[in-house]
Every structure is written in C-alpha cells, then in structure tokens.
Amino acid sequence: MPKTSGVSTATTKASPAFGSELRRWRTLRRVSQLELANRAGTTQRHLSFMEQGRSHPGRAIVLRLAESLRLTLRERNALLLTAGYAPAYEETRYDAPAFAPVREAMERVIEGHLPYPALVLRRPGRVVAANRAFSVFLEGCAPHLLEPPIDLLRVMLHPEGIAPRIDNLAQWGRHVIDNLRLLAVQSPDRRLDALVQELAGYVPEAPADQADQAYLGFAVPMRLRLPEGELRLMTALTSFATAVDVTVAESVLESFLPADAESAEILAARDRLAAERDEPRLLAGL
Structure with a gap:
C-alpha cells in the first residue's frame, strides 16, 4: 500500500x-x-x-x-x-525514500547479527530483508517457495521447504503454530485463520511419549539437519513498541541463536566461507 x-x-x-x-x-x-x-x-x-x-x-x-x-x-x-474519520496512522512502503532511515537501521541490526541468521519480517511471515546466514534456511527449498516475497512460515513448515530436514518438526512446528493461533485470537483475520489451517496441515502430531523431548528446559529449539551436522537454534523476536506507522508496527526483527557450541561453530564456519567468497552481508531480491 x-x-x-x-x-x-x-x-x-x-x-x-x-x-x-x-x-x-x-x-x-x-x-x-x-x-x-x-x-x-x-x-x-x-x-x-x-x-x-x-x-x-x-x-x-x-x-x-x-x-x-x-x-x-x-x-x-x-x-x-x-466512526467516519480518516485514518490516524500512515502506512509507508518499506522501499519508500521516507522510510530509508528506519530500513537502514533494521538492516544494520540484522547484518550485525552475523554469523547467525537474522531477518526483518512483516507479520506474520513475509521476509522483507535478511542477512546472508539466512540462506541456511533456503537450501533445498522448492523454487515456488523462494519466489518473492518469501514467506518464512511456509519455508519452515511446507513439505517442499526445510520441514523434511527438521528432526523435531512435530514439537517445534506445533509451537510455531500455537503462537500464530494466539496472534489470530488477538487480531482476528480470515487470511490469518486460513494460514493457520494450511500450516497446521503440514505438521504431524507429536507422539505422547516424545512431547517433552525437544525442550531445552527454557525454549523449544529447531533441530535442523545439515551436511556439517545438526544445527540447533532458538528464536528471538524484537518489535517496535512505540511505532506510529503501520509498517513499523507490523515489522519484527527475528534472530536465530545457536543453542549449543557445535551449532555456533557450524554457523561461524559457514560465514567465514561466505566472507572468503566475498558474498554480500545482506541478501537481495527477497
């Protein structure tokens, strides 16, 4: 808009x-x-x-x-x-010149998060910008899931995305969907309800005897299989509490943190290789 x-x-x-x-x-x-x-x-x-x-x-x-x-x-x-009144809050396009200071600040944050994946999302899952470490989630995905704008939730949970490589898909995926359902309750929207229904159909039920096996005690990590080994990641979200623009208010910074030393080293080694190849620190065309 x-x-x-x-x-x-x-x-x-x-x-x-x-x-x-x-x-x-x-x-x-x-x-x-x-x-x-x-x-x-x-x-x-x-x-x-x-x-x-x-x-x-x-x-x-x-x-x-x-x-x-x-x-x-x-x-x-x-x-x-x-009530018959004009809107009070503007909605500025992410690529608008007036939005440049905010956009650049967001991009600096996710760039500084390297070697760990980080991205700017337009809720609930549209990827607006991402650092190069985010490419770990794009490997092996079907081309139709990578057509801009990329939807993070579909990349994660769709059978043609990285879902087949998530060892704890049932536990982790249900946690993601539960959070999405909570958002749908807080801000009812038919499109969001349809998305929840779609994504829920991709995630299997966790066996009762495995319900707690994926927990670290304080978080539900994603366990992603890579050629280098298993990548265990926790998610952190940052929102803008004092926003007075719809675009800013609906934007979040999502970062993925290694849950163990082995995962941290896998990501660090990947980023060193990307730096040697002189790959840009931010991904384009998302």
Missing part, C-alpha cells in the same frame, strides 16, 4: 457499524463496559450509548478506546473509518 499523503482529521459520513465494531472488540478482549470506560476516560453510560448507536463518538474518544482495547495501528485505523 503506498504511503498516504498525510494524516487528516476530516470526518466522512458516520457509519452505524462503529457501535457493533466497538462491542465486538470489547467482547473479544473480555472487557466490561465499566472497565473499558474507566480505561478510556469516559462513562459507562456514554460507552453504552456509543455501542447502541445513540451517541456519535468524537475522534479523540475513538482513539482512546482503540488504545485501551490494545488494537494494532491497522485496527485503530479501521475503527476510525467505521
């Missing part, structure tokens, strides 16, 4: 959908009218009238309600639209 030309406070025709949307979000968040009213600095009576369509909300109260309900920036924009 192209960057908007600026944030406007202009009011369009009010929509009766606002009340039902507000009630839907309040129900999803399991918040009473009184609790939400207190959070947003209004009265339960006023909130009730808004949900019934008897009172048209001002723009400021819509934003306070959206924040109190912990909606994403995209969801806040959508709620504003149902």
